[in-house]
Each structure stands twice: as structure tokens, then as C-alpha cells.
Ligand SMILES: Nc1ncnc2c1ncn2[C@@H]1O[C@H](COP(=O)(O)OP(=O)(O)OP(=O)(O)O)[C@@H](O)[C@H]1O
Ligand SMILES: Nc1ncnc2c1ncn2[C@@H]1O[C@H](COP(=O)(O)OP(=O)(O)OP(=O)(O)O)[C@@H](O)[C@H]1O
């Protein structure tokens with residue numbers, strides 16, 4: 001399954017969700033996470049730092065290296081296609097060629113046989129890299145922060161998904177919305193969850209709670225399920241994994 | 251004073267800081283806040299929504315309307331140059347013309363006489379709009395979230411500032427770093443503050459505490475100082491305003 005993790009809004013937990021989910025899925029089958037953010041938080045969160053002479057997503061997208069030359073296996077068994085600041089040049093360069101929106105899809109085509117799961121961590125903003133990920137994906141998972149204005153960001157992303165479904169990738173499905181950084185005892189979280197659950201267009205998964213263990217596990221370079229066994233943090237992730245497995249069977 | 255509020259990392263509090271600071275500064279002198287994010291959170295946070303026939307930052311940057319035609323006065327007396335999703339086309343269109351990095355500076359030139367303060371709220375990511383804001387600014391204020399990895403995002407932004415200072419705008423100064431969403435009792439916040447305070451290259455301002463009153467005031471479309479008089483929230487802002495006034499005298 002090719003899964004894009006996208007939301008144009010910044011800091012809503014895209015990278016954290018990719019790390020958490022990727023870590024768990026790699027226990028079930030070979031899993032690749034692709035860092036599409038020049039800020040490289042996914043790469044850093046797996047304890048990887050590209051040297052200035054090491055190729056990453058930029059060199060790979062622009063055809064300078066092969067997939068085999070750029071994918072790394074991390075300590076936890078999760079495979080990583082890393083990114084660094086060079087990736088900010090990719091959008092400029094891709095736009096000057098034809099087929100700019102399908103570059104990622106073409107580059108990833110060979111991976112479908114190799115990896116059971118490919119997760120693509122999108123940068124904030126509605127740039128070319130996010131559009132590429134949505135054009136390449138079977139499904140999109142939308143992390144939504146439990147904050148006022150979360151829903152505004154969600155409707156912006158849904159417009160983009162609709163646009164991609166019509167023009168670039170009719171087989172793109174919304175996997176669902178993952179509420180993040182939930183503080184269940186606050187009114188703000190309850191309001192956001194109520195508003196999300198009231199709409200009927202897509203599944204809303206069990207929220208990921210706000211917990212310092214998430215940034216701690218990123219700092220340790222470990223997936224959350226190896227960092228802690230706190231059940232209130234792992235349960236929503238395990239349920240999401242089960243949901244993904246059911247989608248695979250369809 | 252032309253002040254850019256920038257950090258490539260998403261969700262660190264750029265828009266919240268712009269609203270809070272802009273609201274206070276408008277009590278001291280005419281103040282304009284410019285929304286440079288196609289997601290328009292600054293615009294929404296002041297209770298404004300652009301109709302499909304109403305011009306915003308996109309039409310203004312691409313020269314289709316004048317500054318006078320696009321600036322709105324909001325209920326609190328703060329002036330707003332609003333944005334909506336159209337702005338995502340601006341980067342593409344500007345890149346096809348010469349002087350792409352100075353478009354904002356040229357468009358804002360007339361405002362120096364009209365407004366005592368012009369605050370530019372940047373989008374996340376290192377795109378053309380952020381570079382334009384840094385090329386137009388006298389100062390840049392850098393909100394930094396009290397989270398692990400905050401410092402990595404900070405060093406990315408400092409590289410960009412350095413690049414702009416050398417190539418585009420030698421008079422750009424760093425006003426300082428504003429720690430945001432501080433939870434003073436947590437180790438994570440203390441670690442980030444210690445790391446920030448240990449470096450000597452720029453001022454580190456008193457942190458903005460994490461408080462549901464910030465998103466509430468955004469939802470109400472009001473600047474924070476009109477929404478609450480809670481001193482622990484207003485003190486850091488008042489100190490920052492004093493610091494800005496001292497810079498003006500230099
Ligand atoms: N459930 C959580 N509990 C506590 N902190 C969290 C949680 N999820 C994410 N965070 C923290 O919030 C910050 C933003 O999260 P993250 O980087 O995953 O968001 P993002 O959407 O990928 O951001 P960007 O738009 O910049 O790519 C990070 O510092 C992260 O460690
Ligand atoms: N001090 C604070 N206390 C509580 N919530 C806050 C605080 N500052 C910001 N927030 C909330 O955190 C979220 C992100 O803040 P904000 O939108 O200001 O960040 P940003 O850097 O402008 O994001 P983007 O990169 O998407 O432009 C918002 O929902 C906002 O209401």
C-alpha cells in the first residue's frame with residue numbers, strides 16, 4: 001500500500017504519525033518511509049543525518065541516483081528514503097520538466113514489489129512535493145491537530161485531494177483523519193473531535209494523545225512502540241494498523 | 251519598522267505571535283500585518299474572510315490591485331493585508347519574472363510613510379514568499395517552539411537569514427528569538443530554553459506560555475490583550491514591545 005501522510009497546515013503531527021505508524025507496520029511487513037520535507041524531520045527522527053556527499057530524496061527525485069543507492073535500513077528494521085535541505089531545490093527543477101506531478105510515482109513504481117508498505121511524509125504547504133505524493137498514493141491519511149482552526153486546514157487539504165482525484169490520480173482514497181495531540185480533558189479537544197465525528201465522508205480514527213513520549217522517542221531515533229509500552233499511546237496506533245490491514249484485503 | 255516573523259518549521263506560533271504583537275503595537279502607532287500564507291490563518295485570526303471577488307495578497311503581489319485597494323482596517327484598529335488560497339499561485343507567477351525576490355519590498359515601499367510598524371507573517375517552508383519577506387524586512391523575529399528539534403528548525407532559518415543578508419538584504423537584522431508554547435514546569439521546555447539562552451548571537455525574549463487563551467482569542471478574531479488581561483500572557487509581549495521601541499530609537 002502506498003500511503004501519503006498529508007496536511008497543508010504546519011506542525012499538526014504528520015511526521016510523528018509517519019514515524020509511529022511506519023515503526024509498527026515494519027513489524028508486519030517490509031515498510032519504507034519516504035521523507036519529502038527539506039527540513040528532514042522524519043530523517044532526524046530515525047537518527048539519520050545525511051553527509052554533504054550522501055545522496056537523498058533530492059538526488060533520487062532528479063534521477064541522479066537509483067532507489068537502491070538512496071534507501072537506508074534503520075536500526076529498527078524500518079527502511080528510510082532520507083531528505084535534507086537539498087530537497088528544497090527539487091520543486092524548482094521538477095517544474096521545468098514535463099510530467100512534474102508524476103515524478104515521485106514513476107520513481108516509486110519499482111518499490112511496489114519490494115515493500116509491503118510505503119509511507120510518504122509530506123511537508124507543510126501545498127507544494128509540488130505534496131501533489132506528487134498524492135498523485136503516487138493509493139491512500140491519504142490526514143493528521144488533524146486538536147486545536148481551533150484544525151478544521152479549516154482539513155478542508156484546504158480535502159480540496160487538494162479532490163483536485164488530485166479528478167486531474168491526476170482517480171484511484172486516490174482517503175484512508176481517514178487521525179486526530180493528534182489530543183488532550184481529552186479539554187473543551188478544545190472535545191469540540192474538535194465532535195466536529196470531526198459529525199461528518200460522514202471519511203473515517204475518523206481514535207485520537208493520538210498528547211504525550212512528551214512522542215518527541216522523546218523521536219529524539220532517541222526510535223519508533224514509539226519500542227520506546228514505550230504505554231497502552232493509551234499504542235492502542236490508537238494498533239487500531240489504525242488493523243484498519244490498514246483490512247483495507248489491504250479489499 | 252518592517253518586521254518579518256519567520257521560521258521554516260510548521261506550527262511553531264508565527265501567526266499567533268504576529269497577531270499578539272500586531273495587536274499591541276497598533277495601540278502605539280499605525281500597524282499593518284501582512285498575511286503571506288495561502289492558508290490565511292492570520293486573516294482568519296482577525297475575523298476576516300475574503301470573498302471570491304475580493305482581492306488579497308495574491309492580486310496585490312502580482313500588481314493587479316493597489317495597496318489602498320487591498321488593505322482593510324480591522325475592528326481592533328490593526329490594519330490587515332489579507333490572504334486566501336489564491337496566494338499559492340503567487341510563487342509560480344513571480345518566479346517567471348525578473349526581480350522575483352524583491353517584489354514584496356517594492357510593493358511595500360510606499361507603506362513606510364503610512365505605517366509605523368509592518369509585520370509580515372510568513373508561511374512554513376523556505377519558499378519564495380518567506381525569502382521576499384526577509385528581503386523586505388529591517389528585522390526578523392523567530393518564534394521557536396519549546397519542543398525537541400526546535401533548535402534544528404532554528405538553525406535552518408538562521409542559514410536562510412545569512413543567505414539573504416549576503417545576497418539580497420544586507421540591512422536585515424535578527425530582532426531575536428521568541429520561545430513559544432512554553433510549559434515552564436516541564437523538562438522539555440527548560441531544556442530548550444537553556445539551549446537557546448546558552449548561545450550569544452541574538453537576544454532570546456521571555457517565553458510566551460502555552461495557554462488555551464491564544465487559540466480562543468484567534469477564534470474570537472481579537473488580539474490577545476483585548477481578550478484577556480492575564481499578566482503572565484501579556485508580560486512577555488509587553489517586554490518585546492519595549493524592546494522593539496528601543497530598537498526604533500537606534
Ligand atoms: N502526540 C504528541 N504529543 C506531544 N507532542 C507531539 C505529538 N505529536 C507531535 N508532537 C510534537 O509536535 C511537533 C510537531 O509535530 P510534527 O513535526 O510531527 O508535525 P508535522 O505536521 O510533521 O510538522 P511540519 O508541518 O513542520 O512537517 C513536534 O515537536 C512533535 O514532537
Ligand atoms: N502560546 C500558545 N498556547 C496555546 N496554543 C498556541 C500558542 N501559540 C500557538 N498556539 C496554537 O498552536 C497552533 C499553531 O500556531 P500558529 O498557527 O500560530 O503557528 P504557525 O507557525 O503560524 O503555523 P504555520 O507554520 O502553519 O503557519 C495554532 O492552533 C495556535 O492556536
Ligand SMILES: [Mg+2]
Nearest residue numbers: 014015037041
Ligand atoms: Mg513534518
Ligand SMILES: [Mg+2]
Nearest residue numbers: 264265287291
Ligand atoms: Mg502561520
